[in-house]
Amino acid sequence: MNRKKKTLQLTAVSAALLSIVAAGCSNNSNPSGASSSPAQTGTASVKPEAAEVKYPASLTYWVQLNANAAAIMKTYNEMAAYKEIEKKTGTKVEFQHPPAGQEKDQFNIMMASGNLPDVIEYNFGTTVGLSAAQSPDALIKGKQILRLNELIDRHAPNLSKVLKEHPEFRKMITTDEGNIYVMPFLLGDEQLSVVYGPVFRKDWLDKLNLKVPTTIPEWETVLTAFRDKDPNGNGKPDEIPFFMSLTADFDVNHLLVGAWGITTDFYNDKGKIKYGPIQPEFKEFLATLARWYKNGLIDKDYATITDSKLKDNKIINNQVGAYSGFAGAGLGRYLTLVQPTNPSFSLVGAPYPTVKEGGPKPLGQYTMPFTGYGAAISAKAKNPEQIIKWLDYKYGQEGHMLINFGIEGESYKMENGYPKYTDLIMNNPDKLPISQAMAKYFQSGWSGPYVQDKRVIEQYYTIPAQREAQKTWAQADHAKQMPSIALNADESAKSTSIMNDVKTYRDEMFNKFVMGAEPIENFDKFVQTMKSMGIEEAIKVRQAALDRYLNRK
Template sequence: MKKIAIRKTSVFMLLFLLLVVSALTGCKSSKEVEKKSSGKDDGSLTLSYWVSNNRPDTLKDYNEMGAYKKLQEVTDVKVEFQHPASGEADQQFNLMMASGELPDVIERIWPSVPGGPEKYIKDKKIVRLNDYIDQHAPNLKKILEENPEWKKMISTDDGSIYSFPFLRQDEVNLTFFGPVLRKDWLDKLGLETPETIDEWHKVLTAFKEQDPNGNGEADEIPLLIDKDALTSNAFVGAFGITNGFYQVDSKVKYGPIQPEYKEFLTLMNKWYEEGLIDKEYVATDDNLKDAKVTNDQLGALMGYTGSSIMRYMQLKEGENPDFKLTGAQYPVFKKGEVPAFNLGENNYNGVGAAITTSNKNIEETVKWMDYKYGEEGFKLFNFGIEGESYEMIDGYPTYTEIVTDNPDGKSMSEGLAMYVPAGWSGPFIQAKEYAEQYTSMPEQQEAIEAWKKGSNERIMPMVSPTQEESSEYASIMNDIGTYKSEMINKFIMGEEPLSKFDDFVKTINSMGIDKATEIQQAALERYNKR
């Protein structure tokens, strides 16, 4: 009997141990599932991250970039980047939002989304970040407290902060685009860089008639504008208006229906008829533009400090050492006048990284994003890896030759892209030291000084229509934009006489421009009250 009792006790003990082990195993499995579903694995965090910004062709995705490689080492956060194909970003974004299958983070230009970013907060697609920034993002919080105007820019009319923003630190970061001319042609013909419309006419006429490329043929193209005449804002601005909405004493106006716009089109048509504007401007894409510059045909265009002045001068360095470009101020009518407009960029251009409501680790993601706004993250995303892509010289973060004079023949923009996104955008603050070094050529510096001139008092800030206004506004402006572009080209090329300008204005009025202007006016008033 005693032996039987002992056996029964042993069996019961064995069953009890099996139950305990089973229970413990079950608990462990539950935790593993929880970790997997939350994106965590062995204490690390994995984020899905969708980026609509253009990136260089040299990068397959951001994980190839030195800054993000180092960030993973420092934070132990892994990122699965998703990059939509060129031209498909908006379509993918809209499908993503409609499906509800969202990544953890979405980086894009947010103020332009249908309904504005506040709509996606109210629809519970992206997270309102104000409280999270207060509690878990000390670096960004400090920056916004020190720069209240930046906070105003990155907030909605309701006061919501919807993304970790791309911010540009200094005026030098905001000045990178304007009129560009062949300086060697100006010097050869004994001409000064033009400031007034009359001086531009004189220069362009000389480019056409005096064979500045010296090949004995009349093959020079004095000026290239783009097919929507948008880059000719440099000239339309001389009339005190823009190709879109602008403001005068806080009253919103639409440029193309103003009497001054007819004067602008008359000027462009006159120059076109005189052969001063490229006859093929409507069909000229970036590749054809490059060919016209490098074949010594093009005298003037609208361009950038990096992809135009620096790139073209580097491309021509060995072939034509005399090739030189310069920047001109935005034109005026009277010598000494301050241009009404220049590029007109704000410290915030709308790019930011929003956290979606699908993210199961919001606080951890906020902390990870905030790293970029601290001292180390600031250096990492502007300059890359110390000792590799930059060195500290007398307290100044200085790019090394792997960026500035790449041994594999990469351009500086390609060299930068191996390490940092400072050459385009992202959720960080773009350093003035980046801009200073990226525009260190004397010709670039000269251009920046010229392009900086301009009051920009009439520029519209980055306003946002409400969710209710957005659909109607988009519908109106999509139709007007298509019609406007078509008619502008016809007026410039003489396919439509300028005597029909009043009919053009009537048509735009009939398409609802008053309502669109009213929406912009309300948005401006809300912005001013932020």
């Protein structure tokens, strides 16, 4: 497949991973002692000036309108949580939502024009492809957004308390130059960081008396049985043992390749940057996929399938034995869609496989607690002290409960100290899907300037198989996950030109190796070609960026 489209697909997947619950439905989500920290946040001691600051009478706020919200409202002003926040703070917010699909272009136009709102909520991290000139430090130097360190210390007691309790969060939200640039979206628990993984047809496994595979050899045994033993029972050899999705499976989630302790991109090996495709283990990974493809264990059309509806059709039509997906959209949704007409249809989350039994833990999908998403304050804002206080409201106890659970007595009720969603959310009388019912009342189904509470996803996963899958996937190794490092202007210029060529070449050769058009014996030549393209220089600049990140205070 020509995977030049892959960069855009990867951005979409990364963005989806930013909201766990949305991920469960389709999305940031993801991640440290969550409910206890944000949900119990109280008032910290601050300088006397903070007590004198009042909430702003009004403010302008630029932010993408989440798709689930867009299905039922035109602006976040219609959300119950924001209506209540307006009552509590007295602040009237004029939300400005860019047209769907045009967020990046509109962001660029807005920043270039200098006609800025008071608050800009966006993903300022590297995953959205911001140029060095658009980096948070550059935007602060260019007097487009404000450095927030002192404003947070003096006027944001709730976020200050969270950062004090979680010093790792402060490191993540601070740039190499020491700037805090957003009121951040933070995943409040490790449980929120893992939402994606391998899924198998449990009824097929049971029918063939097979166990859920845990190693690469066991995967091969199970997939071979799916191919040969007619588990769908229609008498036709039409089963697709493994539906392989290039971007999601490998680049984002490290499926299979993580068994060898590497990734298909850069990773952090105990403080040392490495690039997976030039490692010797990558050859073994490619050889395994090539053998599977040759033997009919992988969907023969994997390289040309980019439409998620095609995947849906093959799974729903009883053809696919294994794939990877979200616990929500990739497991719970299929169970809900198929079981009414095929009651025996069942799915199980499988562990990320090891190379062999007793081998090292494999790598798996993991989203860092902070990925660059949050609310920046424009340098044009006339009352930043009041705005920061308004934004800080959602990091306190009252605001945290509103943004994560909505209105007590309506969208949730407290049961033994646990905020349990009511039927307005879980069994909406207007037949709204859970994700849209949530959006009607609160924001915790997607990213925003607040701490996401793990009790959201605990309830969003209504099916036991979803909860069990999440626990299974969480057992993978996440130590090699790359933090949100930042390249400076010179590093970015060097790296961009190199990686554009390297990624294009990597993607083309990946398919040639897997499909047998290129013999695996040419792997060393493949590595040497990438080195001639400058991959070692790209590693070098990322090493410098990682060193700076690790030295942040």
